[in-house]
Amino acid sequence: MRALIQRVTHASVAVDGERVSAIDHGLLALVGVAATDDRAHADRLLHKLLHYRVFADEDGRMNCNLQQIDGGLLLVSQFTLVAATDKGLRPSFSSAAPPAHGQAMYDYLVTQANRAWPRVETGRFGADMQVTLTNDGPVTFMLET
Numbered sequence: 001m002r003a004l005i006q007r008v009t010h011a012s013v014a015v016d017g018e019r020v021s022a023i024d025h026g027l028l029a030l031v032g033v034a035a036t037d038d039r040a041h042a043d044r045l046l047h048k049l050l051h052y053r054v055f056a057d058e059d060g061r062m063n064c065n066l067q068q069i070d071g072g073l074l075l076v077s078q079f080t081l082v083a084a085t086d087k088g089l090r091p092s093f094s095s096a097a098p099p100a101h102g103q104a105m106y107d108y109l110v111t112q113a114n115r116a117w118p119r120v121e122t123g124r125f126g127a128d129m130q131v132t133l134t135n136d137g138p139v140t141f142m143l144e145t
Contacts, residue, residue, distance in 0.1 A: 001105065001144070002145075003049065004140065005028065005029045005030075008025070008028050010133065012074075013129050021121035023119070024072060026072035027054075027066055029075050031075055032080065033101070037101075041105075041145040046112050050117060051065045054141065072120075073120045075106075077106045077123060103126065
């Protein structure tokens with residue numbers, strides 16, 4: 001699994017013009033699922049999301065994680081993250097999970113996240129979403145399992 005994470009001061013997701021979720025200070029995670037991903041990949045990704053130290057401590061260094069700053073976690077499915085872009089001028093999605101597997105892995109990640117952390121919001125799997133964010137820093141990282 002891959003997650004493009006961004007440290008945000010605010011992020012929200014809208015579907016058909018209606019806001020379906022939002023967080024303030026925290027992480028926006030755009031999540032891509034590969035065909036070979038399983039629950040162990042999702043578990044490792046969740047551990048990273050909750051423990052990756054990208055928030056400033058009292059000295060301004062990135063030493064704090066999401067839980068330490070009591071931040072929100074916004075999970076948004078984005079299959080394009082697993083696209084192969086190394087050849088040609090069009091992305092290849094051959095390594096992306098089929099929709100049923102992708103949704104099962106995303107739903108599992110969301111369920112586990114809700115069990116581990118009380119401040120989880122989500123987009124809608126497979127929907128045409130509009131994601132709005134204010135990147136804090138900017139701070140952006142690609143996490144892979």
